[in-house]
Amino acid sequence: MLTVLARTRARIPVIAAVLMAGALTLAACGSNSDSVATDDTASGSTATVMVTDAWIRTTDGTMTGIFGVISNTTDEDITINSASNTASSMTELHEMAMVDGEMVMQEKAGGVVLPAGQQVVLEPGADHIMAMGLLAPVVAGEEVEVTLTLSNGETVSFKAIGKESAAGDEDYHSDDKSSDDMMNHGDMS
Amino acid sequence: MSLTRRQLLGGAAVGLGGAVVGVGAGAAVASSAEDAPDSTTYGQQTVPFFGAHQSGIQTPAQAYAVFSAYDLGAEADLASVARMMRLLSDDAARLTQGVPALADLDEELALSPSRLTVTFGFGPRFFDIINRPEQRPSSCAQLPSFSIDALQDKWSGGDLLIQICGDDAMAVSHARRMLWKDTRAFAIKRWQQNGFLDARGSQQPGATPRNLMGQVDGTTNPRTDDDFDVTVWNQDPPSWFVGGTMLAIRRIAMNLETWDAVSRADRENSIGRRLANGSPLTGRDEFDALDLSAVDDRGLPVISDFAHVRRAHTGPQAPFLRRGYNYDLGTTAGGVTDAGHVFTAYAANLDTQFIPVQQTLADQDLLNVWTTPIGSAVFALPPGASAGGWVGEGLLG
Numbered sequence: 001m002l003t004v005l006a007r008t009r010a011r012i013p014v015i016a017a018v019l020m021a022g023a024l025t026l027a028a029c030g031s032n033s034d035s036v037a038t039d040d041t042a043s044g045s046t047a048t049v050m051v052t053d054a055w056i057r058t059t060d061g062t063m064t065g066i067f068g069v070i071s072n073t074t075d076e077d078i079t080i081n082s083a084s085n086t087a088s089s090m091t092e093l094h095e096m097a098m099v100d101g102e103m104v105m106q107e108k109a110g111g112v113v114l115p116a117g118q119q120v121v122l123e124p125g126a127d128h129i130m131a132m133g134l135l136a137p138v139v140a141g142e143e144v145e146v147t148l149t150l151s152n153g154e155t156v157s158f159k160a161i162g163k164e165s166a167a168g169d170e171d172y173h174s175d176d177k178s179s180d181d182m183m184n185h186g187d188m189s
Numbered sequence: 190m191s192l193t194r195r196q197l198l199g200g201a202a203v204g205l206g207g208a209v210v211g212v213g214a215g216a217a218v219a220s221s222a223e224d225a226p227d228s229t230t231y232g233q234q235t236v237p238f239f240g241a242h243q244s245g246i247q248t249p250a251q252a253y254a255v256f257s258a259y260d261l262g263a264e265a266d267l268a269s270v271a272r273m274m275r276l277l278s279d280d281a282a283r284l285t286q287g288v289p290a291l292a293d294l295d296e297e298l299a300l301s302p303s304r305l306t307v308t309f310g311f312g313p314r315f316f317d318i319i320n321r322p323e324q325r326p327s328s329c330a331q332l333p334s335f336s337i338d339a340l341q342d343k344w345s346g347g348d349l350l351i352q353i354c355g356d357d358a359m360a361v362s363h364a365r366r367m368l369w370k371d372t373r374a375f376a377i378k379r380w381q382q383n384g385f386l387d388a389r390g391s392q393q394p395g396a397t398p399r400n401l402m403g404q405v406d407g408t409t410n411p412r413t414d415d416d417f418d419v420t421v422w423n424q425d426p427p428s429w430f431v432g433g434t435m436l437a438i439r440r441i442a443m444n445l446e447t448w449d450a451v452s453r454a455d456r457e458n459s460i461g462r463r464l465a466n467g468s469p470l471t472g473r474d475e476f477d478a479l480d481l482s483a484v485d486d487r488g489l490p491v492i493s494d495f496a497h498v499r500r501a502h503t504g505p506q507a508p509f510l511r512r513g514y515n516y517d518l519g520t521t522a523g524g525v526t527d528a529g530h531v532f533t534a535y536a537a538n539l540d541t542q543f544i545p546v547q548q549t550l551a552d553q554d555l556l557n558v559w560t561t562p563i564g565s566a567v568f569a570l571p572p573g574a575s576a577g578g579w580v581g582e583g584l585l586g
Contacts, residue, residue: 055291058374067292140374141272161276164374165292 384514
């Protein structure tokens with residue numbers, strides 16, 4: 001079922017991304033459309049990688065996903081080699097992949113490639129950033145700072161806002177359901 | 190009331206002529222349903238979210254409204270409420286512009302906003318929860334009880350109001366659910382009141398709407414920017430509340446079965462206006478001034494002493510904005526229509542602008558025969574957010 005969630009729209013030309021970003025400058029939380037490239041030059045070149053619409057799924061567990069829209073504004077492919085964040089002790093780049101006929105979440109070997117001039121959407125059921133070993137529950141509306149280390153040597157930092165979402169939870173829910181059912185049967189017997 | 194309704198309907202014979210004229214005028218404008226509509230662009234119309242005032246107040250009333258009240262959880266505090274308002278403002282800023290909310294799983298439902306507006310309000314207890322009672326606007330308190338009230342808890346009170354209005358019930362529904370998903374971490378639902386007016390385009394733009402008793406309702410509303418500055422937008426301390434307004438929202442049940450039994454003339458006398466066009470019984474056009482001293486050829490007042498317009502009258506313009514919506518929950522098991530009006534009064538100060546009028550009407554108003562307030566709540570609606578900011582930032586930031 002999770003394959004359904006892997007969107008075909010994951011790569012959108014940046015021209016569309018810019019239009020979309022224009023619409024979203026209206027958004028109230030400036031913090032979740034922040035993007036900072038550290039190597040801006042005095043010649044006025046723009047940020048090479050922009051992150052918009054970043055959010056982190058709320059949880060009181062030990063790990064959670066970080067999502068957003070990442071735009072590569074250059075004419076060369078760039079790879080996200082690694083990531084870190086202020087909410088957890090460890091951060092991995094994850095993908096959903098078919099392994100032995102089952103869709104599983106696993107670390108993405110070689111990092112997340114951002115094709116030249118394209119936009120990559122990190123979202124539930126697709127590539128995403130995994131915060132592991134959370135130091136505290138992630139609560140709704142909280143801001144978590146995330147830093148990406150890129151293959152061109154730059155780092156990009158942005159803030160992800162805590163947001164409750166059941167997206168991609170269907171497997172967990174069906175597990176919950178079956179255990180509930182079993183307990184109910186136990187009560188009835 | 191000790192007088193009978195018949196006694197109260199003193200100068201009865203006046204309204205009939207107006208009614209007959211109205212039937213003819215209404216029939217003339219109908220056109221064939223086969224005619225192609227001019228366009229289908231209403232869906233793309235948007236109302237700005239950011240600005241000095243929240244939208245959804247001075248915005249010409251849209252066709253649909255959902256008013257949702259929530260109670261904040263026991264663990265709520267200043268920090269958590271601020272987080273909530275940032276999230277909700279972000280959702281509203283996007284959805285009202287036809288952009289899916291962050292993590293919106295039904296993004297296609299966001300693409301036709303149809304003048305969607307989202308308006309937030311804080312109930313009296315809100316200021317205790319954030320431990321800033323001194324910041325509570327002076328009239329942010331539950332209304333005094335009135336003799337006509339039959340209030341039900343399930344339609345009353347609340348810490349947080351989310352008012353969602355739009356011309357398309359689909360966009361309103363989507364916004365309601367998206368906002369609820371970002372509210373539920375902080376609060377639980379207390380009540381929800383859905384309402385409707387005429388469909389967009391079925392009346393001339395700006396036409397005063399009707400309630401389910403058929404009355405033109407809202408003729409004397411403030412209309413211009415100057416009117417709103419005087420009547421609606423607060424200018425007084427606390428400073429965070431400058432540009433905001435107070436809202437009293439009251440659920441008014443209508444007994445449409447007994448209203449059915451009332452003659453057209455008596456209906457018009459009960460309010461003091463003609464049903465056909467909302468004109469006062471002493472005038473011809475809707476916006477004609479009331480002549481409260483006019484008497485008929487028998488010396489009886491043309492506008493009854495107990496007519497709604499006389500009792501409510503404080504001057505040429507109402508001292509608050511009415512922007513109410515009709516509700517209809519169908520027929521009860523007992524065969525009674527469960528319908529009425531989600532009455533709203535927006536005013537800079539409810540104590541001085543609304544409560545005196547409500548008290549006068551509670552004391553005596555012919556409409557009380559058929560209407561019963563069954564819900565009541567009061568909220569302080571903060572000023573609007575500036576671009577990049579969020580609603581309530583001046584209080585919570």
